[in-house]
Amino acid sequence: MLAAASNKYSGFASASPGAVRIENACTQWLASVIGYPETAAGTLTSGGSIANLTAVVAAREARDPDGGGAVYTTRFAHYCIEKALHIAGRGRSPRRQIETDASHRMSVAALEEALEADVRNGIRPWLVVASGGTVDTGAIDPLPEIAELCRKYGAWFHVDGAYGGLFALCDEGRELLQGIDQADSVALDPHKTLFLPYGTGAALVRDGRHLTEAFSATAHYISPLGESEVGPSPADLSPELTRHFRAMRLWLPLQIAGVAAFRAAQSEKLALARYFHQRLSEIDGFDPGPAPDLSVVAFRYVPEGGDADEFTERLLKHLQQEGRVMMSGTRIDGTYYIRCAILCFRTHVEHVDQAIDAIVEGVKTLNG
The missing domain is CATH 3.40.640.10 (Type I PLP-dependent aspartate aminotransferase-like (Major domain))
Incomplete structure (x- = not known):
């Protein structure tokens, strides 16, 4: 300003x-x-x-x-x-x-x-x-x-x-x-x-x-x-x-x-990405992708039947339309993934938990 x-x-x-x-x-x-x-x-x-x-x-x-x-x-x-x-x-x-x-x-x-x-x-x-x-x-x-x-x-x-x-x-x-x-x-x-x-x-x-x-x-x-x-x-x-x-x-x-506040916020985002990846890896049906180097986790859902790419893309659209959490999608060597990018200073562990809840509930909704 x-x-x-x-x-x-x-x-x-x-x-x-x-x-x-x-x-x-x-x-x-x-x-x-x-x-x-x-x-x-x-x-x-x-x-x-x-x-x-x-x-x-x-x-x-x-x-x-x-x-x-x-x-x-x-x-x-x-x-x-x-x-x-x-x-x-x-x-x-x-x-x-x-x-x-x-x-x-x-x-x-x-x-x-x-x-x-x-x-x-x-x-x-x-x-x-x-x-x-x-x-x-x-x-x-x-x-x-x-x-x-x-x-x-x-x-x-x-x-x-x-x-x-x-x-x-x-x-x-x-x-x-x-x-x-x-x-x-x-x-x-x-x-x-x-x-x-x-x-x-x-x-x-x-x-x-x-x-x-x-x-x-x-x-x-x-x-x-x-x-x-x-x-x-x-x-x-x-x-x-x-x-x-x-x-x-x-x-x-x-x-x-002060610089210390920025350092602390960065450390928190790295820890939150690891936490998100770990929690998702413990839930049946999810491929959490590679362990994150930084604060981005690329994951997908693999249903028992049907096409995993199609389901994962529908899951992302559901999340975006629901509006509780904003994520984006990408394709890696033809396979569709959802990207969870944790890089806002206002994002804390309770928000990551809410995002996981929204993802899990989204899967249940799509599975009928």
Whole structure:
């Protein structure tokens, strides 16, 4: 509200040094959360899509300026990666879809095989995109091993952590996300994992010079008024020139509530997902899916007779129409699942219990 009412332009240090100081402080804090060194730089974005695009452009300028480099993802990569590659002029880059394990995490052996095959055939590895929490199941790819392969083959290592990357703030999440600090770039969404208002994303690059080299530009009418003491202008680190004061949404809640409150809320969401998965696994007829890495559980109901996909889809529609709980659906390798995503600071154990009650009662209703 303060940012909107003040209508503060935050793109240019000379025009709004206070706003720029706060944005740079926020991006440095985010970088410290995932373990980046002081050489890192970042920019606040409207969300994960622009954060991933920003990282892809930085990777293009650093490692693939003339094109031809290959891209490596799994089938669980968010579709905004495809959009980012297209916008960045790399939509026709050689593409390699890497197989996953039983928990839907990228196979390190399959990645190495693809990298080795490309090098052998004269194709240069350019960009490996790993997930720090997939949309479908919240799976975290094996980040340390992927980082090692990227160093070996000279590929840029990007982690799409828009959903799950900022769980690194709490102890449990930091353990799960080991290796994220080795990525060349990371996309984050504070409006997800820090429970903040929408329009609060972030792109971070381990070597901040790559952001400046990719996005810095100038014109006579907007020359700096002098040396800045507040750090780089956000307009020199991102595609945006005009940008509002979105850093206030991140900075002010941290000042008011303190970091410990956010850590506690994150730990609670991880525990609630494990609790939901455990309870569902104890109820006859349910396939609870893989144990959650983070706070998403993908589950389905398998009736004694009939098609499980059709029944699970009907169950989701029943839940949505009833209106007691909101969940969404997805297909994983053709199989239909319901997604329980626990990521609201107001969600507590009593709400998870209510959701399970609604699911069980929904099954009874559909079974007649």
